[in-house]
Amino acid sequence: MRKPIKHTVTHENLLDLVPSGPVWRVDWGEIWSLWPELAVLDTCPQDPIHHAEGDVGTHTRMVVESLVSDPDWKGLPDMDRANLFWAAVLHDVGKPAVTKHEDGGRISSRGHSRVGASIARELLWYAGSPFAWREALCGIIAHHQLPFWLIERPDPPRMAIETSWRCRPDHLCLHAKADALGRICQDQRTILESVSLAALTFQEAGCWDHPFTFANDESRVAYFELDDRDPQYAAHEAFPCTVTVMSGLPGAGKDTWISKHRPEHPVVSLDLIRGELGVAATDNQGQVIQAAHERAREHLRAGRDFAWNATNVTRQNRSRVLRLLRDYGACIEIVYLEPSPGQLRRQNRDRPDAVPDAVIDHLARKLEPPQVWEAHSLLVVS
Structure with a gap:
């Protein structure tokens, strides 16, 4: 430790x-x-x-x-x-x-x-x-x-x-x-x-002092997930919906950001689902994840824009969500929130469901902020 x-x-x-x-x-x-x-x-x-x-x-x-x-x-x-x-x-x-x-x-x-x-x-x-x-x-x-x-x-x-x-x-x-x-x-x-x-x-390869230039955002995302993808291929972009995937430590302000910038979007929130199911954050999350994925599928099948609200601070956790959204052809925007350590802890203490500082410290050590190649767009708010 x-x-x-x-x-x-x-x-x-x-x-x-x-x-x-x-x-x-x-x-x-x-x-x-x-x-x-x-x-x-x-x-x-x-x-x-x-x-x-x-x-x-x-x-x-x-x-x-x-x-x-x-x-x-x-x-x-x-x-x-x-x-x-x-x-x-x-x-x-x-x-x-x-x-x-x-x-x-x-x-x-x-x-x-x-x-x-x-x-x-x-x-x-x-x-x-x-x-x-x-x-x-x-x-x-x-x-x-x-x-x-x-x-x-x-x-x-x-x-x-x-x-x-x-x-x-x-x-x-x-x-x-x-x-x-x-x-x-x-x-x-x-x-x-x-x-x-x-x-x-x-x-x-044409990427000595800058990222390789793809034809468009979909070409980039597809290249990173398909081993045989031609980097010069210009992918067709026709998305049935756009999904906003939130990312950030507890207390970063994800709920506030959604209410201010995506107020019209339905939200798939792991915190809310845990509350509905009576599952603590320290319990096995299998039931919560299953319910969240099913609600997301309902929106995706309807071609409806929505927000996915969870911490998503490791690449492994994000990849499960992003894979689901890719299966339905959604346009994916990731919004990553990272206030300073002091501000994060103040915001967390002000939440009705504040988590212990030890939990934040643990997650901070595992933190892998999202990168732009993971999605069609990335917004960092710090």
Whole structure:
């Protein structure tokens, strides 16, 4: 169980600590004191074959110093430079949670990219970092190993196109180069060659410094759900209805948003169904989900616009709802609400059905904000 996040770090602190010219000096004393999640990296071991330099803290500092010495990084706009700097600082913050000693003296950290993105998201949420800036950084962390093995996959161009909607490829490869240089290993040259080939793959796919351009929203959504989809195919868009799928932690203001912006829509609300059925939020939710899906089907069969109101804060939970809506050919808009931690807790306390802060903390650690490739449109309210 991770300890609660420190609330004293601000986004302004983070920007102030980004090195600048002409010295480009990294203030490791200040940076390493920000969060205990960084200090613990100094005691986290790594596999000596891939990381002969030693612990994760040593590797992290080497990666950051490599990045800061790169002329390509120095030439970025200020906010992009800050984004990549903190991505490098936090890129392996997930390793302590997943590191294992294997047979034969090997050490593994499988899953650390995904876990690290989740930890970074929580740290930066409490720091008040802007949503888009934070998610761009978390995208880099979640996929930071991809340039090492992209060209070995069965369909590198397809993976390049998908990745371009999850993080910015040119920034991803810039980080990967620093990650390769910031280690001691026998295959460093091979890793750097793989990063160069990954960069070429992104460039040839037409998505080097921006998301791949699809013909329309339906073409994008279909591409992400159909393995054999041609990225150039222009899908026909004729939707029988539009469904507004709400997403946000308890107390984020989903009910208020619907009443203000979609007052004419019928609402499929999991909270209301739980109340009708007498099912507590901590009970098995199978009956509630079944009832919600049946009510949604009634609207979908009638071609009626409606709103689906639930937390939907993990991709797995959203995918079940989105699959149902896709089966009926609906146009899907996701509305994601993310107030600051303090405002969220105040709004939650003011609700008649307030949930304990511990529940919010638990959900916040699992949070996976929706991304635009999941639906035809995404509105973020933060």
